[in-house]
Amino acid sequence: MKIAFVVGEHSSDQLGAALIRALRRRADTAIEPIGLGGDAMAAEGVDTIFDIDELSIIGVGAVLARLPKLMHRLNQTVRFVVDSKPDALVAIDSYAFSHRVARRVRRLAPGIPIVNYVPPAVWAYHGERAAAMRRYVDRVVSVFPFEPATYAALGGPEATYVGHPLLGDPPLQRIMAEDRPTAAGQPPTLLLLPGSRRGEVNRLIDDFGRTLAILNERIPNLRAVLPTVPRLESMIRERVASFPVKPEVVVGNERKWAAFAQADAALAASGTVALELALAGVPMALCYRLDPISYRLRHLISGWTAALPNYVAGHPLVPEHFHEMVRPELLARKLERLLTDTPERRAQTEGLGIVRERMRIEGDPADAAAGIVLEAIAERRR
Structure with a gap:
């Protein structure tokens, strides 16, 4: 055949x-x-x-x-x-x-x-x-x-x-099989995921750095981890060097999933990584900035959300921030509520559990x- x-x-x-x-x-x-x-x-x-x-x-x-x-x-x-x-x-x-x-x-x-x-x-x-x-x-x-x-x-x-192909990924399967704690760890761990393409990273990484600095003032001893891929490592390290508060940069799939397993919340570029976080049970806030040409064509987007976990859940479970609303002061305050034991964290964690069940096969x-x-x-x- x-x-x-x-x-x-x-x-x-x-x-x-x-x-x-x-x-x-x-x-x-x-x-x-x-x-x-x-x-x-x-x-x-x-x-x-x-x-x-x-x-x-x-x-x-x-x-x-x-x-x-x-x-x-x-x-x-x-x-x-x-x-x-x-x-x-x-x-x-x-x-x-x-x-x-x-x-x-x-x-x-x-x-x-x-x-x-x-x-x-x-x-x-x-x-x-x-x-x-x-x-x-x-x-x-x-x-x-x-x-x-x-x-x-x-x-x-x-x-x-x-x-979804992610369901067959052994490291993610192991994370999904484990019970996450109901409250954030002390000190909490934040994932920074500015994207997998250079353009995405360039449009978001400075705001991620400012958000981390503000959040560090509000949550002392906050741990931040930025997983990336080898082809972006040098670029990421160069940009992170100017951050007032520097995250730990980890490279490769194994270290990425280890960071997911330890994370209490994430700030991420909207995309497939949002589904990875949802399946791993990590509460998140999402951001995105389109390139200039795509921004002019944004009227063609008809979906009610850009976040895959929201589509699976059927309601706006995960907060999204686009263009002018990518504001570090706002993001820091939302992430503070997700990193600590709050109603917002508990609600999103419960919703992510529903996403996992609906995706399961x-x-x-x-x-x-x-x-x-x-x-x-x-x-x-x-």
Whole structure:
């Protein structure tokens, strides 16, 4: 059985590799994975069409500058998939590229079943995409429990929640299995998480430093930890050197999860890390500043929140602060209430417990996703 994949970033590559392994466990025939992937999928036998790093472009200006090359890669990928005549095409995340491939493949080879793993966030913006997807996507594999109902309400293809990839992360599983204390530790520990991209960090880190300084005056002996990744370490250390109160900078996944396990609260850039914190049971305040071009397009955002834990909870559980409301004096006071034994801390901790329960699944997400791919193939063959 030949399965074509289209992924555009390294997080999708990990999902693709796990899905290939699950397909091999479940299928009653040999699986030949082909298409576009990264190192993890290469280890599972995918000879990638080109290096997916070519698609790691952020910002409208950068995309426009690379447009001719991107269009060439798009046409190349479509031709490869159509000519290979796979039993199915699995498009993982990376909407801008993978869905353009899927649309063209459906037009040129309508008999190929198409599954979208990690669909576009139609619950946050561009809700019209859900109904449009019915024309070229047969099944949707969702990683958030609220997505199937959202896709149904918007007229999209059938969607099934299989669990978020984070649920399979062993360090996070260990944290989730432990009982957190009901009150903050003494002295409390604050996590600072200014983002995973340079632009995010640059737009927030100075405010994080000022917030920490104010908070340190209000909570003496406060411990602050800033986890980061190796590619941002030198930049982070350079910026932190000018802080009046300096956090402990830790690098790497192992030290990051150790910090999560010890944390009493977090100040974080809004994004996937908010879901990590929620699953780890860490109360948080979230911040974000868009880049100038995205800020001009903010009217396209239709979601009632940008915080994933809020979507899962169904109410504004986690406080959010955008642009002008990223105010250190305000953030420090909110974090003080989350770092100490207060009604605010207890309410958010209880809500995060609900988020964890709603996200929880039985079994392996990749195994469930593999079952959906095989069902899509069987349905097309009938």
